[in-house]
Amino acid sequence: xxxxxxxxxxxxxxxxxxVILILFPIYWTFIxxxxxxxxxxxxxxxxxxxxxxxxxxxxxxxxDTDSIRTNTWGETSEDEENNKNKEKESSKIHKxxxxxTQTIGIDDAFTNSAIVSVGTIIFSIIVSTFAGYGLTFFRIxxxxxxxILLITPILVPAISLIIPIYKLLKGLGLTDSYLGLIFLHTTxxxxxxxxxxxxxxxxxxNSLREVALLEGTSELRIIGNVMLPLAIPGLxxxxxxxxxxxxxxxVLAFLxxxxxxxxxxxIALAKIALGGSQFEMKWGSLTAGSMISFIPIIIFYxxxxxxxxxxxxxxxxxx
Amino acid sequence: MYSVDLINLTKKWGNVTAVNDVNLHIEEGxxxxxxxxxxxxxxxxxxxxxxxxxxxxxxxxxxxxxxxxIDPRKRDVSMVFQxxxxxxxxxxxxxxxxxxxxxxxxxxxxxxxxxxxSKLVELQDLxxxxxxxxxxxxxxxxxxxxAIVRQPRVFLMDExxxxxxxxxxxxxxxxxxxxxxxLGVTTxxxxxxxxxxxxxxxxxxxxxxxxxxxxxxxxxxxDEPSTKFVAGFIGSPAxxxxxxxxxxxxxxxxxxxxxxxxxxxxxxxxxxRPDKIxxxxxxxxxNGSVKVxxxxxxGESNLxxxxxxxxxxxxxxxxxxxxxxxxxxxxxxKKEDCYFFDSKSEDRLKL
Numbered sequence: 001x002x003x004x005x006x007x008x009x010x011x012x013x014x015x016x017x018x019v020i021l022i023l024f025p026i027y028w029t030f031i032x033x034x035x036x037x038x039x040x041x042x043x044x045x046x047x048x049x050x051x052x053x054x055x056x057x058x059x060x061x062x063x064d065t066d067s068i069r070t071n072t073w074g075e076t077s078e079d080e081e082n083n084k085n086k087e088k089e090s091s092k093i094h095k096x097x098x099x100x101t102q103t104i105g106i107d108d109a110f111t112n113s114a115i116v117s118v119g120t121i122i123f124s125i126i127v128s129t130f131a132g133y134g135l136t137f138f139r140i141x142x143x144x145x146x147x148i149l150l151i152t153p154i155l156v157p158a159i160s161l162i163i164p165i166y167k168l169l170k171g172l173g174l175t176d177s178y179l180g181l182i183f184l185h186t187t188x189x190x191x192x193x194x195x196x197x198x199x200x201x202x203x204x205x206n207s208l209r210e211v212a213l214l215e216g217t218s219e220l221r222i223i224g225n226v227m228l229p230l231a232i233p234g235l236x237x238x239x240x241x242x243x244x245x246x247x248x249x250x251v252l253a254f255l256x257x258x259x260x261x262x263x264x265x266x267i268a269l270a271k272i273a274l275g276g277s278q279f280e281m282k283w284g285s286l287t288a289g290s291m292i293s294f295i296p297i298i299i300f301y302x303x304x305x306x307x308x309x310x311x312x313x314x315x316x317x318x319x
Numbered sequence: 320m321y322s323v324d325l326i327n328l329t330k331k332w333g334n335v336t337a338v339n340d341v342n343l344h345i346e347e348g349x350x351x352x353x354x355x356x357x358x359x360x361x362x363x364x365x366x367x368x369x370x371x372x373x374x375x376x377x378x379x380x381x382x383x384x385x386x387x388x389i390d391p392r393k394r395d396v397s398m399v400f401q402x403x404x405x406x407x408x409x410x411x412x413x414x415x416x417x418x419x420x421x422x423x424x425x426x427x428x429x430x431x432x433x434x435x436x437s438k439l440v441e442l443q444d445l446x447x448x449x450x451x452x453x454x455x456x457x458x459x460x461x462x463x464x465x466a467i468v469r470q471p472r473v474f475l476m477d478e479x480x481x482x483x484x485x486x487x488x489x490x491x492x493x494x495x496x497x498x499x500x501x502l503g504v505t506t507x508x509x510x511x512x513x514x515x516x517x518x519x520x521x522x523x524x525x526x527x528x529x530x531x532x533x534x535x536x537x538x539x540x541x542d543e544p545s546t547k548f549v550a551g552f553i554g555s556p557a558x559x560x561x562x563x564x565x566x567x568x569x570x571x572x573x574x575x576x577x578x579x580x581x582x583x584x585x586x587x588x589x590x591x592r593p594d595k596i597x598x599x600x601x602x603x604x605x606n607g608s609v610k611v612x613x614x615x616x617x618g619e620s621n622l623x624x625x626x627x628x629x630x631x632x633x634x635x636x637x638x639x640x641x642x643x644x645x646x647x648x649x650x651x652x653k654k655e656d657c658y659f660f661d662s663k664s665e666d667r668l669k670l
Contacts, residue, residue, distance in 0.1 A: 207404040210371055211465075215418040216392040229408045 026294070033057070033287035040283055056288035060106050060272065071133025104260055106289055109268035112178070113247060114296070116264065119182035121239050124189045128238050130232075131190075133223055135201055146196065151191040158188055159251055169256060176258045184256065185246040193238045198233025201227060229262075230316035236307035243300050265293050320347035321382040321472040321505055323368065328377035330363055331527075339362040339529035340377070345522075346505045352516040354552070355526035361509045362524070368507060370394050381472055391407040398475040401482060403458045405450040410460050411437075412446040418469040436468045439498065456487045463495075467502060474506040480515060492518055513553050517541070526551045545667050547660040550590045556622060556633045559596070561589045562662065573628040575607040577655040581670050588665075590658035591645050593622070593635040597651040598642070605649040611642045623648070 032040060033056055035049040107185045135147050158165070165184065166175070174180030204227060213281065228235065253264035263271070273286035323345040330338040338360045343352045347374045353361035366372045368379055370391030379386050386394055397418065405414050412433060419429045438442050440460040450458055459479060479495075480488045484635060496519055499506055510516055516523050517537045526546070533545040544550035550558045563572030565587050568580040575589070599605050609625035609632060616622075616638065623634040623642055634650070642648055659668040 039476070096668065104411050151649045207400040207402060208406065210369075210391075211398065211404045211406075212417075213371070213391050214369060214396060217421055218392075226406055235327060304584075308341060 003134035015097055029287045029290050032283055033291050034282070037284060057292070058285040060285045060288050061292065085129075104263055104268065106265070106268055106272070106292065108261070109263050109265040110260055110292070113265035113293075114180055116181050116185065116253075117180065117243055117246040117296075120185040120189065121242040123186040124212060124242035125235060127186065127190060128193030128197040129228070129235070130222065131194045132199075133227060134203035135194070135198050136204075137206060140181050147194075153187075153197050156192040158184075160185050162251075164254060166255070175256055176262065178262065181253060181256055181264075182246075183250060184252050185242070188249075189238075189242045189245045190251075192241055196237050196241070197231065200237075204230050229288045233307045236304045240301060240304050240307075244297065247297055264291075269293065320503065322347045322349075322380075323473055323505060323507065324377040324378075324380040325364070325368070326380070328364065328367060328379065329375045330367055330372060331375045335637045336529050338367065341526075341529075341531045341532060343524055343534060343543070345505060345507065346568040347506055348508045350499050350508065350519060350521045351509060352520035353526060354510060354513060354516040354523050356511055356552070359526045361511075361526050361527035362477055363529075365398075365477055365509050368473065369396050369398055369475055373494070394473075395471050396473040396475055396656060397469070397471040398477065399459075399462045399466050399479045401478040402463040403450075403482075405458060405461055405465075407450055410440060410447050410449055411453070414450065414461055415442075415446075415464045417465060422469060424469075432468055436464045437535045439501070440465075440494070455483050456491060459483060459491060460494075462496065463491055467498070470502070472497070472503065474502075474504045476506065476508045478510055479508075481510070484549070488515075495519060514555060516578050517553070525552060527552075543667075544590075544658065547588055547590065547665040547667075550658055550660070550667075554592060555592050556635065558590045558658070559632050561591075561630065561632070562626075563587060564662075574609055575627075575650070575652075577606050577652060577654070577657075578604065581654075581659070582587045583659070583668065583670055586662035587668070588662055590660060591652055591656055591662055593633045594620075595656035596632075596634045597652070597653075598623075598634065598636055598640070598648050599651045601649050603649075603651075604653045607649050608649045611644050611648060612644050613644060614642055 003296070031047070031049050034054065035051050036053050038053055039046065039050060131150065135150075140146065169175045169184070174183065201236060208226055208230075209222055214225050217225070238284050248265075248266070250266045250270075254267050257264060259266070269286060271288040272289060273282050323343075325341050325343040328338055328341045328343075329336065338541055341360075341364060343351070353364055355361045363372060365407075367374055368381075368394050370386065370389065381394065381396070402483055406417065409417070415433050415436060416429055419432060422452055424432070433446070434443075437446060440463055442457070442460055442464060445457060445461075450461065453461065454492050459482075462479070466476075469542050476495075483491060492515060499519075508515075508519060520537055522535060523537055523540050525532045525540065535550050540549060541553055544553060544558075548561060551560055561575055561577065563570055564585060565571070565581050565583045568582065568584075570577040570581060570587065570589055572589070579590075581587075601608075609627060612624045612626045612631065612667060614621055614623045618638070620638050621636045621640055621642075623636055623646070625632045625634065636642070660666065661668055
């Protein structure tokens with residue numbers, strides 16, 4: 001049995017407080033998404049819903065935004081099916097007009113975000129792996145300086161570089177495209193990705209590479225056959241970070257994607273929330289949409305969190 | 320079979336010269352040991368042969384081919400590392416098969432070669448295990464099997480036994496010797512352990528500070544060391560080296576003064592192996608007296624350590640002798656057992 005020190009309950013007390021602090025907003029989002037409107041917008045909010053409703057989920061997923069705007073929330077209309085069809089048509093018309101509040105259904109926005117996230121994960125893995133490998137095993141002049149230069153952008157907020165980035169993307173013809181956003185997310189992700197992969201490779205003895213080298217293995221095959229199987233925790237950590245960076249991004253997606261049909265999930269959610277009549281906040285739809293947007297991150301993180309934690313601590317303490 | 324030639328081989332790291340103008344000719348099928356203390360450049364020399372380091376100056380030839388500019392992938396040498404360097408995520412079988420897969424050898428032939436090699440190093444029953452499930456000795460055998468399975472032109476070993484415990488080291492040593500006899504592949508072996516060097520080598524290259532000091536058979540290196548360093552490095556316990564000077568043809572130091580005549584004048588170092596020193600009666604002719612500092616029995620002999628002014632002396636005495644600590648003993652040397660070294664250049668003087 002492990003012996004606990006006398007202060008163990010402090011550990012639990014402090015951590016319980018932290019857990020509550022972190023989980024409370026998520027809990028509040030959740031209960032707000034299942035409360036009926038009269039409970040949701042009230043001067044006496046409760047910490048639990050008296051009556052549950054899943055209507056926001058249903059609507060936000062199944063209807064496009066115009067239906068959200070025109071529908072009276074809180075009432076269950078009997079002729080939903082008819083409404084739905086009708087309003088989908090009307091939204092199509094609106095789209096061609098390109099009105100400011102116009103956006104797409106959350107299901108399409110979800111797909112858009114998924115495409116960009118997967119793209120970011122793939123690009124991040126490829127670039128981080130090659131950079132980390134080179135920085136670990138190759139003899140490059142001023143390697144340490146190079147490494148520090150590569151990871152310093154962690155300190156620079158993307159928002160401060162918006163104008164040059166915009167000019168750059170414009171020049172490349174990549175504004176308002178998935179690829180452009182994927183590049184931006186990958187770039188934002190790379191300092192930490194390279195750092196992670198370099199640490200993952202640093203824990204592998206150089207002699208493994210040399211053995212493979214003397215047996216005539218090409219550098220690419222060394223990475224594929226020998227190094228990556230041993231750097232999987234690092235690789236998965238990079239994947240989680242890439243997913244997190246891309247899925248959670250708001251500013252870049254907001255600034256660089258203009259076409260309504262390419263709207264990212266976070267932007268779509270914001271537009272839904274603000275899409276009602278003036279000064280009206282659609283709390284129910286926003287919270288339900290937020291809950292849906294949590295799902296991929298929660299699944300991804302739950303599957304990989306074992307490696308994620310190991311990847312981070314592994315990079316902090318080198319064996 | 321291939322010979323290996325190092326011609327004026329030099330390797331510099333910035334201002335540090337790791338390998339300094341080394342010339343070495345290794346015959347086909349020879350087992351050459353590079354011996355020296357850590358940092359003497361022996362491992363660097365081996366890595367230069369493998370192509371893992373770039374040559375600063377000089378030439379390396381494998382067979383008739385100059386390999387300076389040839390990629391390590393194409394040199395057709397294989398190497399065993401001190402830490403074995405097995406691929407942890409592959410089974411023993413796949414580890415051994417790795418070189419064959421890289422050479423795209425048909426799988427039927429692969430199977431046959433793996434079986435032959437694993438029989439040779441007695442790994443037949445362990446082929447499906449992962450390296451982590453093996454003992455140190457078994458891992459070392461896997462590393463050997465992987466290195467020999469494709470029959471390279473040259474076989475390089477970088478202190479392969481130093482991670483094993485003492486008993487296993489002796490066993491593996493004899494296995495290595497047997498293996499080399501069977502395969503006959505030209506082998507370069509790096510170690511700092513002079514016993515390994517003496518037992519395994521067909522020739523030993525003693526290195527110090529990046530320089531090759533002596534290159535000869537183990538027996539000649541033992542009997543005729545060319546420098547003071549070689550003399551002190553080879554043999555267990557090591558040769559006693561006594562600093563002194565020759566005045567009027569006689570050797571004089573703090574405690575030891577010989578009576579035989581030496582044709583030399585000036586500072587000199589006298590070397591004598593521990594088993595060549597006789598302990599004699601006070602009354603019989605002797606070359607000096609020392610106090611016993613400690614005595615250790617090894618079972619077959621007694622090792623007596625004596626402290627002189629600023630150096631110590633080890634005497635290998637008969638096992639039946641018993642010299643108490645702090646007792647005074649009287650020593651006698653014969654001239655034919657003594658080696659003389661120049662105090663400055665450390666070269667051997669034949670006097």
